[in-house]
Amino acid sequence: MTDVKKIATRVSYGETLVELGAEHDDFVVFDADLAEATQTGKFKAAYPDRFFDAGIAEGNMMGLAAGVATTGRVAFASSFAMFAAGRAFEQIRNSIGYPHLNVKIGATHAGISVGEDGATHQCNEDIALMRAVPGMTVVVPADDVEARAATRCAYATDGPFYLRLGRLAAPVINDPDTYEFELGRAIVMREGTDVSIVACGLMVSAALEAAEALAAEGISAEVINMHTIKPLDTETLFASAAKTGRVVTVEEHSVIGGLGEAVCAALCEHAPVPVKRVGVQDVYGESGPALDLLDKYGLNAEGIASAVREVLA
Secondary structure (H helix, E strand, O other): OOOOOEEOHHHHHHHHHHHHHHHOOOEEEEEOOOHHHHOOHHHHHHOHHHEEEOOOOHHHHHHHHHHHHOOOOEEEEEEEHHHHHHHOHHHHHHHHHOOOOOEEEEEEOEOHHHHHHOOOOOEOOHHHHHHOOOOOEEEOOOOHHHHHHHHHHHHHOOOOEEEEOOOOOEEOOOOOOOOOOOOOOOEEEEOOOOEEEEEOOOHHHHHHHHHHHHHOOOOOEEEEEOOEEEOOOHHHHHHHHHHHOOEEEEEEEEOOOOHHHHHHHHHHHHOOOOEEEEEEOOOOOOOOOHHHHHHHOOOOHHHHHHHHHHHHO
16 A cells, blocks of 8 residues: 555644634643644644643643533643553543543554654553543544544544544545544445454554455455444444454554454454454564564554454364
8 A cells, every 4th residue: 555645643633623723712722742743733833822731741731621621611632642541541530531521632652653662652551541431432543534533523522532543654545525434333444254354543454455465365354444442333343243253353552451352342242253353462562663563563464364364264
């Protein structure tokens, strides 16, 4: 997919905040000394009176965002996923989740593809943390088009919302003229009959590549973009699993607590089928070029295809 346009979802997020700022005056944006990296700096430049930098104090930032939300405004709070979900977990749980406030967490630089920043910054646990917060919506956009739509959805959706965004430029796989985002409704990107590949984020494009390669081997793979991790679209999941009889989940996140476990939990209770989880296998990341790391950890088309062959065998 080298000829496909690529855009980092964090860029889509920053640009969409500016668009929303022109349309609505009832929200503010917070950042924690990373506005250039998270792309909220674009909003700061356009609407400096509605932007607040909390400094390197993510817990305080979440508290400030919660306070603003109690006044009837919408608050976006942004930082790297490791700091937003990890360092500020208590404040998210107790100050945002518990009172069910209208705070939207724009968490960028998630997963192995953070690259050279290494294990300390490669958050592979944030989906697990945010899924566990009662009432928290969790969305992982696959590309630029979906990230823009998801950011708008976050603004329009009542209650706490976790938006997981990436540093690495992702292939644009959706058509902006026809794409429709529906919270909690997965998208079947490719029909298939032999196996269901359920992916999110950066891994959706890799899953489509894997499906194309598998087709040459006579394997028909259905590819589902499960952009909403919570609430999970069990209707689409169960229908696909019933058709194919086998499922492979793919995520740029630990296999513990993320998309794979959400899928397994739903299937084992209502539609049991064999499942293979592709993701970070209970290890820390390491420093290196993003694409090389994705290859090393099997988070690529070949890794997905291998998992499909294994579950079919």
